Amino acid sequence: MSSIPVFLTGALAVQIRHDLHLNASELGGAVGVFFASAALTSIASGKMAERSGFERIMRVCVIMAVIALLGIGLLAHSYLVFLIFLSLAGITNGAVQPAINLFLSNVIPISRQGVAFGIKQAAIPVATFISGLAVPLVALTIGWHYAYLMIAPIGAILYFLIPKGPDKSERKVAKARPVNKVYVAPLIVLAVGMGLGSSAANGLGAFLVSSSVHHGWKPGDAGYLVVLGSVTGMSSRLINGILADRRNGRHFQVVATMVGLGGLGYLMLMSGVGWLIIPATMISYGAGWGWNGLFNFAVVWNYPKSAGYATGITQSGAYLGSVFGPLLFGFIVDRSGYGLAWTSAAFEAIAASLAVIVARRMIVAAPERFTDRGLGSR
Numbered sequence: 001m002s003s004i005p006v007f008l009t010g011a012l013a014v015q016i017r018h019d020l021h022l023n024a025s026e027l028g029g030a031v032g033v034f035f036a037s038a039a040l041t042s043i044a045s046g047k048m049a050e051r052s053g054f055e056r057i058m059r060v061c062v063i064m065a066v067i068a069l070l071g072i073g074l075l076a077h078s079y080l081v082f083l084i085f086l087s088l089a090g091i092t093n094g095a096v097q098p099a100i101n102l103f104l105s106n107v108i109p110i111s112r113q114g115v116a117f118g119i120k121q122a123a124i125p126v127a128t129f130i131s132g133l134a135v136p137l138v139a140l141t142i143g144w145h146y147a148y149l150m151i152a153p154i155g156a157i158l159y160f161l162i163p164k165g166p167d168k169s170e171r172k173v174a175k176a177r178p179v180n181k182v183y184v185a186p187l188i189v190l191a192v193g194m195g196l197g198s199s200a201a202n203g204l205g206a207f208l209v210s211s212s213v214h215h216g217w218k219p220g221d222a223g224y225l226v227v228l229g230s231v232t233g234m235s236s237r238l239i240n241g242i243l244a245d246r247r248n249g250r251h252f253q254v255v256a257t258m259v260g261l262g263g264l265g266y267l268m269l270m271s272g273v274g275w276l277i278i279p280a281t282m283i284s285y286g287a288g289w290g291w292n293g294l295f296n297f298a299v300v301w302n303y304p305k306s307a308g309y310a311t312g313i314t315q316s317g318a319y320l321g322s323v324f325g326p327l328l329f330g331f332i333v334d335r336s337g338y339g340l341a342w343t344s345a346a347f348e349a350i351a352a353s354l355a356v357i358v359a360r361r362m363i364v365a366a367p368e369r370f371t372d373r374g375l376g377s378r
Helices: 004-011 013-020 024-052 054-075 079-107 110-121 123-139 145-161 168-176 185-214 219-246 251-271 277-286 292-302 304-336 338-365
Strands: none
Touching (some): 004 013, 004 024, 004 054, 004 079, 004 123, 004 185, 013 079, 013 185, 013 219, 024 054, 024 304, 079 304, 110 123, 110 219, 110 292, 123 145, 185 277, 185 338, 219 251, 251 338, 292 304
């Protein structure tokens, strides 16, 4: 519910741009507004979830997501109104992510957290999967506004399915506990790496359909291309989670490798060759956007007593990267075309891979600085 508004925007980009009279930069700006709003709430939400409980935040966020979807579907007939409700959706996404990460770290056994985070992060390719189907089934038949409206009722169901949090006595005990000292330096470097990787990946989510249409694909077929990428992304995140539970460490090494392979997919998209877009999409979604669950799991593994706070920091990097990624991508497209834009995304992916490697070395070199887990080897 919190992820789908922005990915619907990317998948429905052709119809939205035509209806609201937007250029590529303005579309990138809309996506950027979503993630900028998310960045503002991410770190604060992590601390709040540890103090107030994840249940309360999750319930409020579901309501906010429904309001955002209904607002876009019913009222977004101008760019300004569209931005306002997309901003509300971004605030929701930024607030709910650390709360869910804290929930998983508290209730899921460590031996199964890899697959748990894989399932949780599969929400993003599920959102892009639905968004891809919305192009031929909804946007090209009854209009793009209805795609947002059809998703909103799901929130009412999810509201009652949110698990109960700790009772008041447990929360009082949690508030009375001393605050853990957190080794922040690696988290900052990881936030940079996640920001660069997310910048490239969200350029993919926002502009794959537009790029494919530009290179000769029909809008409906381009929507199914997003569906293919989404299935690949879902499979990648789930498989990575399963393997993580069987692997003894080296999670950040795998993350760095995947982000780097994603750069290859972006370079393939740069070519603009029609048939090459299919394998490029699978590589870009599977590797270049399939590492998020494993990344969050690795952070929680090293910071289990500060999971909300730690992932709040790294997630803020992802949001900031997601702000500038679509903006930069759209700016380059308007001035130099899709080829240079995809090349830029590839360089971002390579830089992200290097940042993750550096952060891991910082963790390995200073295990004594971890009050959460004295391993420093993940």
